[in-house]
Amino acid sequence: MPDAPTAPSSEPAVLMLEDDSLSDEAPSNEAGSGIGVGGWIAAGWLIFVVAVALLAPFLPVDSPTARGAGPRLPLFTEGHVLGTDSSQRDVLSRLVFGARSSLTVGAGAVAVGFVVGGTLGLIAGFRRGRIDTFLSSLFDILLAFPALVLALSLAVFLKPPSASATAGAEEIDTSGGLTSIQILVLALGIVAIPLLARITRSTTLSWAQREFVLAARAQGARSGRLMVREVLPNVLPAMFSIALLSIAIAIIAEGALSLLGVGVEAPNPSWGNMITENRNVRSSPLNALFSPIVALFVTVMALNYLGDALRKKFDVRDSAL
Amino acid sequence: MTAVDTEPATPGTDAEHLLVVDDLSTSFATGQGPLRAVEHVSLDLGRGRTLGIVGESGSGKSVLARSIMGLLPKYASRTGSVRFEGQEMIGASASDLRTLWGARMAMVFQDPMTALNPVLRIGRQITESINEHLDYSKTQQRETAVALLRSVGIPEPERRLRQYPHELSGGMRQRVVIAISLACGPALLFADEPTTALDVTVQAQILDLLEAQQRERNMAVVLVTHDLGVVATRADEIAVMYGGRIVEQAPTQVLFREMRHPYTEALLKSIPRLDLPSHTRLEAIAGRPPDLLDPPSGCRFTPRCPYAQDKCHAEEPPLEDDGTGHLYRCWFPVGITSKQTTVDSVVTEANVRQGDDDQAVPAKVPPAPPVDGPPPAAPAGEDT
């Protein structure tokens, strides 16, 4: 056609004009390509928490399990900024070492979920066809369980029988004797697999249809190579934001599982079992109860905020969730 | 200077001045500054009369209709004056406007697929405004709704009341939309591209229906369209809009006889004609409508005008009356030398079906089919 046709046409242009002006008003903060001030504050807090968790043994805090600091000292006591709990243990040091457990569980579970779920999702989304149908229905079935109840069942299942229960029986194989943290990582990781697989799958689907992938495929690139070289690098950044959101969920789940009796095993602290130990609001020392709650809240909020910001940046569709 | 100047703007409820618009401008607040969608528009519409507002997408014609009615989003602002039945509508309270909307003035929207609420029954959507404005019992409301549906040519009206919009065809839905707009017997009806979204075969029926209802109810109609052919036989007066402004305005016969603005001329060339050989190529208007956030200096049509000269770039022409009630906004009007075009020759009852925005006007269109005939054959796609 020689000319841009503009003459008679239907009306949507004017309507669009109105819609545009509306959307121009609202999301002024989305205009920037960065993660914003809030994003950097969130990232700063997360770096701080991770550093504290990694360096816990080298920090000038008491042992988290040492007793004898004095019972139920209040906040801002000399030498015990966050006071002590009813077992005379320093709350700050339990918080610091608790970060270690909680973050290990959160990051570990998501890592498991990611490696397994991400791979399966990538394969399902890239290969399509029967593999996709099979894997997708598998994910659907796993998702049919309430997540917490599934995690709980798995944690119980993986837990080596306690001494009292095995008494009377012959030697029972305690299957390598996983620690409570390993159990939680596995249990929560397995629960995360279908969720992460599903998201990876839908993201992969959209990328695998892009022209450059189709072009590479047309040039005879092998599927596996294509998947790793062309699709994976594009899927990863989007997945990173989902990972942050998932870690937040896993950290919360550790707390919930603690309350149900399958959390990180005492006396080692985690934020979840600190809350559990002090959950009686009438008799427990409040500094020991609220310190882990605040730490949990701020960390989860930082993860959520950063995850949301990155999700917007990488434009992961809500529908994928 | 304006249309109103030709007749003294005496506000009042007399038949001659049902609607008097004076220097109406509308702008939208956007992230890139104000978007002036309508500027300095003046109109005068008598009871029972029809005004055609014509322009391409983005010319501001739909916004003009909504601005007159006051049906604008919150980020829009209006200046000027709109008097309806003697009552000033700009600055009127929301509740005052609501007593007019649906009752004294109503609007028929472009796309019946989206204008009806998908999860409410037809009956509910019709009786809603009756319930709001008239003191009718439930039975009376229902009876009125049935009568309305019957009057707009919908068979089995009782059954339709219980149906949802998706159960009706596009043409039927538009009839329902018209029935809704007529529900309280408005004195003024805005029809915003009422046939654009419909099949060719249905378009003429809907336009005829509107015309019949208008005559029966002595209702004034503002017919907004991109198609000069649609208004050629139906409007008493036509206002051509471009870039948010009226560029030419005249009684219909006058406009077609003595077209003055190059844009109007271009619009006319873009519709199929009966008096030309059937394979005559239709002309699309080159270029795009102006960016209203950053309009060109001078006459807004300059970048696309085949006759543009230096003066057109430098200075915007005023909208001037040539003394006969024919207004146009052009330094070098095309009128005098151009050959005569009669109204009848541009009439195509079932107008050419419109495609997407980015689709050209069909390169050639067979002679207009009879009203109830089959849709015109697809254009042979001769253009390259």
Place this chain on the structure above:
Amino acid sequence: MSSNAVRIIKLIARKLGQLVVVLFCVTVFTFLLVRLLPGEPEDLLVPVSTDTADPEQRAIIEDRKEQIRADLDLDDPLPQQYIEWISGFVTGDLGNEYTVSSTVPVSDAVGDALPPSLQLILYSQIIALLVAIPVGVIAAYRQGGILDKIANAGAFGALSLPNFAIGLLLAYWIGVRSALPFGPQGYTPFSDDPTEHFQQMMLPAFSLALGQIAVYMRLLRSDMIQTLQEDFILMAKSKGISNARVLWRHALRPSSLTLITVAGLSVGTLIGGTVVIEVIFGIPGMGELIASSIIGREFVTLQSCVAIVAIGFVVINALLDVLYTILDPRIRNA
């Protein structure tokens, strides 16, 4: 209309088929939970004895083991065991917990634990919808306004605060520190004392509801913002009806369908949340039962609870799926 009926029936049949498959997988999983635990099932299920050296005790234990093997049909092949178990399960025989002296049917404990949990979920859903709908609608209508900003910030905070943390904060600030008559721990059945029942349930229900409020509010808000830009909203306005009517009748209805779906899907979150909240507030529901069965290593109880919760979740989701389809006239006839 009849073709619609056929379509709905076909749809229900398909959903039913899916449901059966999922239910099968779910029950197999819970069934295997006990059978595949490390060690022989009867060793795990046998009552804990402190003094196994005592020959008399040993005899009792061996006796119990025999009984357990018989009760669970442990000598049959696994598929047959599953059939035995599931047919017992659907007829209300949930197996037994074994103590040294007695055999207690699990169905008794589960029967007592279900009502408080169901009530808790119901109350929290009601609270969540009652709060989220008006807030979401108004936030969408006054997009960018003060209420919208507060609601969004509040929702973000609420979503970062786990429900057990909310529960503990409420239990302390309202149950202990305030003079409000809420928060006595424990549970009183509605029929015994309605006032006390609600006093006890209010805080746990609200703890559960807060996260849901945030989810529903956000969802409804973004849905409504889209709906408010539809032509039919402008058309409704052009009829001269009040803004409130436009908002509640024309805009909320199309948006509420998504809300129903999400409310249904949230039942899973709520079930998980209930379990934890019950532990905090000392409500003898399914959560408490699960927690105590974990601590006491009562695997049959745990298995039944997990199965019931999972089945409930699956069935509710399937029902809502069908309900959603029936409610939306567009989908219903599409």
